[in-house]
Amino acid sequence: MASAYLAASGSAYFLPHTLVLxxxxxxxxxVAQRAFAVRGRGVRVTGVCVRHTFAKDGVAVIVRYEAASGEKFTCLSRPQAVACARIGEPVDVVYDPRRPKNAEVPPIGYGMPFMFSALALLLGVPGLGMLYWIVGG
Known part of the structure; x- marks a missing residue:
C-alpha cells in the first residue's frame, strides 16, 4: 500500500535525491568528527621529514612519526609556499591516540572541521525534510 501511495504521489521520484543528501x-x-578528534584528544609527537611533494598550492612535507604503541605512520602536511622542514629535520605531528593514522602537522585550526559540520547540516536538514515528506508525515 505504501509503495502505491509513493508512486501515485510522485514523491518516489525524490527518494534518490534524498538518499544522496x-x-x-x-x-x-x-570527516568533521575525525578532524575534531585530532584537535580534542590529539597527542603531540616529534616526527621526521622524509620527503617533499609538490602541489599546485606549494610544497607539502611527508612526515614519518611513531605512535605510543610503537607503530610508525606517515602524515602529509598542508601545502605551503616554502617547505616547513628539510628532509631529515624534526617536525611536530598531532595524532589521535585511538586512530594513530589520523594525524595532522601543526598549525591546526578549527576552520575545516566547522566548515564540514556546517556543510553536513546544510545537506542533512533538507534531506531529513524530504524524507519526512516522502514517508508522508
Whole structure:
C-alpha cells in the first residue's frame, strides 16, 4: 500500500535525491568528527621529514612519526609556499591516540572541521525534510 501511495504521489521520484543528501551529510559529518578528534584528544609527537611533494598550492612535507604503541605512520602536511622542514629535520605531528593514522602537522585550526559540520547540516536538514515528506508525515 505504501509503495502505491509513493508512486501515485510522485514523491518516489525524490527518494534518490534524498538518499544522496543524507549520504553526503553523513560523509561530511564523519570527516568533521575525525578532524575534531585530532584537535580534542590529539597527542603531540616529534616526527621526521622524509620527503617533499609538490602541489599546485606549494610544497607539502611527508612526515614519518611513531605512535605510543610503537607503530610508525606517515602524515602529509598542508601545502605551503616554502617547505616547513628539510628532509631529515624534526617536525611536530598531532595524532589521535585511538586512530594513530589520523594525524595532522601543526598549525591546526578549527576552520575545516566547522566548515564540514556546517556543510553536513546544510545537506542533512533538507534531506531529513524530504524524507519526512516522502514517508508522508
Amino acid at each position: 543524507l549520504g553526503g551529510s553523513g560523509a561530511l559529518a564523519f
